[in-house]
Amino acid sequence: MLDIQDLRKDLAAVAELLKKRGFTFDTTKYTELEARRKNIQTETETLQAKRNAISKQIGMAKSKGEDVAPIMTEVVGLGEQLKKSELALMFVQTEMQKMILGIPNLPHESVQAGKDETKNVEVRRWGAPRTFDFAVKDHADVGAPLGLDFDTGAKLSGARFTFMRGGIAKLHRAIAQFMLDTQTEQHGYEECYTPYLVNYETLLGTGQLPKFEEDLFKIKTDIPDDPTAGEVAEVAATGATSLQYRTKQFYLIPTSEVTLTNTVRDEIVPLDTLPIKLTAHTPCFRSEAGSYGKDTKGMIRQHQFDKVEMVQIVHPDKSYEALEEMVGHAENILKALELPYRVVSLCTGDMGFSAAKTYDLEVWLPAQNTYREISSVSNCEAFQARRMQARFRNENGKPELVHTLNGSGLAVGRTLVAVLENYQNADGSVTIPKVLQPYMGGQEKLTIR
RNA sequence: GGAAAGGUGGCAGAGUGGUUGAAUGUACCUGACUCGAAAUCAGGCGUACGUGAAUAACGUAUCGAGGGUUCGAAUCCCUCCCUUUCCGCCA
Incomplete structure (x- = not known):
């Protein structure tokens, strides 16, 4: 959510910045x-x-035992007028709120303007892609004989689900464990376990709602109201078949950014608790609506995948420092795994809704002969904090909005993909990266079952 | 899931229809006293929004959330959410 004061003060400038990221803001409607x-x-408050x-006055008069009838006549009709006015105010405020909640964050001045990913800026590369003296297979072909089972995933749930067995399943777990241990032991994040089902307010706070509902999986639970005896009799008498239901609506988290960031929703945290650094390993659920036909083979794009997430809640003056630091934290994982990657600064048109600035880490996938996204680290500045009313008490004791950052550290499924492709051997086996071997009971290779 | 109790300012805790944004205590800030501190005394001390140049002043809202009754609601009524305790069930 943008600062309403900014909209009031310089609407044109805000609209211009939004245009840079491909969002047309209807200033005429807003002004109106x-x-x-x-x-x-003004009318309502008057x-x-x-x-x-x-x-x-009535209260005072009554306490003195005076006759209040004359004063009462003054108030005739006021109630109705007020109700009408309050209703109109609520209506217009709801309209504005809807509009404002749908506006993406303003890009940071350092972000390259551009329509799509072709305008993203490569910041640096690390590691040299390995040369193979045999025909490289993609991760699906490498993984299948090792226990990566797409058929069973499809049978159980459908497209974009994967079932893992044996060494692959264990390697997947090892990757997540390694990442989580690195984030907590090397980088100072606090390990968290979070709910996977969240309510509406939580997703509103981080910006997934109200705009991107179609990307989420929704869980609706109808709890029958316990009807009183009278109601049961009535239902029986009228032959009505429907009971009263109380609906509980949950959403599956698309990332634990949602749960970790919302820990500070509606909080005013003391200055000295900042920065708050949280991490969690959770599954993530995405309906991936609108991505039909993209990455249909393999486990690049799944409805369910695991991710180790980093979140930082920081002082506004420190957020860009924190952004660079977090990119480093994500990079350290790839360095430890000895996977070649590059860091890309996303252009205005390619950034997510809540981000002011985003770096993507892209890992080398030999079978695709290209770099593919494996982590995304964003500074949301006060955008989410304003939606969440997440604040800290500043040097003067006044509440001030925090800045929030989030980043993958890293996507576990895609890391597995990268390991399978980059560490594959001619005989179909896969060498286990050194840092993961302790998590695999010292095992050095995955061999065909 | 059943039963009961309860949700009030940073915290504790009064308040059951009327000059209540809310007693009191505590924490915090300012001043006095002091060489300094403690103690004591005096004053101040929420948040959001609006009008506004204003971190001035004034107005409005806010006692878990939403609705209702009323000239007037923290207080009465309804719905929901949450917390605690006991019972049941369950991993």
């Missing part, structure tokens, strides 16, 4: 709503002030 809001709010004053 804002004018209406101002009118109605009426409220009047009501309060008269009610106070």
Whole structure:
């Protein structure tokens, strides 16, 4: 959510920045709503002030035992007028709120303007892609004989689900363990275990809702209300078949950024607790609506995948420092795994809704002969904090919005893909990266079953 | 899932229809006293929004959330959420 004050002060400048990231902001509609809001709010508050004053008079008069009838006549019709005005205010405020919640974050000045990923800027590369003296297979072909079982995944759930067995399943677990241990032991994050089902407010806080509902999996639970005896009789008598239901709506988290970041929702944290650094290994669920036909083979794009997430809640002055640090934390994982990668600064058009600046880490995939996204680290500045009302008490004791950052550290499934492809051998086996061997009971290779 | 109790300012804790944004205590800030500190005394001390040049002033909202009754609601009514305790069930 943007700062409403910024919208009021310099609407044109905000609209210009939004245009840079491909978002057309209807300033005419906004200006019109804002004018209406101002009118109605002034009117409503004037009426409220009047009501309060008269009610106070009545109270005073009554306590003195005076006759209140004359004062009462003054208030005739006021209630109705006020109700009408309050309703109109609520309506216009809801309209504006809807509009504002749908506006993406403003890009940081250092972000390259551009329409799509072709304008992303490569920042640096690390590691040299290995040369193979045999025909490289993609991860699906390497993994299949080792226990990567797409058929069973499809049977159980459908497309974009994977079943893993044996060494592959264990390697997958080893990768996650290694990442989590590195983030907690080397980089100072606190390990967390979080819910995978969250409520509406939580997703509103990090910006997935209300705009991107179609990307999420929804869980709806209908709990029948316990009908009283009277209602049961009524239902029986009328032959009605439907009971009253109370619906509980949950959403599966698309990333634990959601749960970790929302830990500070509606909180005012003391200054000295910053920065808050949290990490968690969780599954992530994405409907990937709108990605039909993309990466259909293999486990690049799944409805369910595991990720180790890093989140930092920081002082606004420190957020860009933290962004660089977090990119480093993600890079350290790839360095330890000795996987070649590059760091890319996303252009305005390729960034996510909540981000002011994003770096992607792209890992080398020999079978695709290209770098593919394996981590995304973003500074959301106060965008999420404002939605969440997440604040800290500043040097003067005043509440001020925190800045929030999140990043993958890393996507576990895609790391498995990268390991399978980069560490494959001519005989179909896969060498286990050194740092993962302790997590595999000292095993050095995955061999065909 | 059943039963009961409860959700009030940073914390503790009064308040059951009327000059209540809310007693009191505590924490915190300022001043006085002191060489300094403690203690004591005096004053101040929430948040959001609006009008506004303003971190001035004024107004509005806010006592878990939403709705209702009323001229007036922290207080009465309804719905929901959450917490605690006991019982049941369950991994």
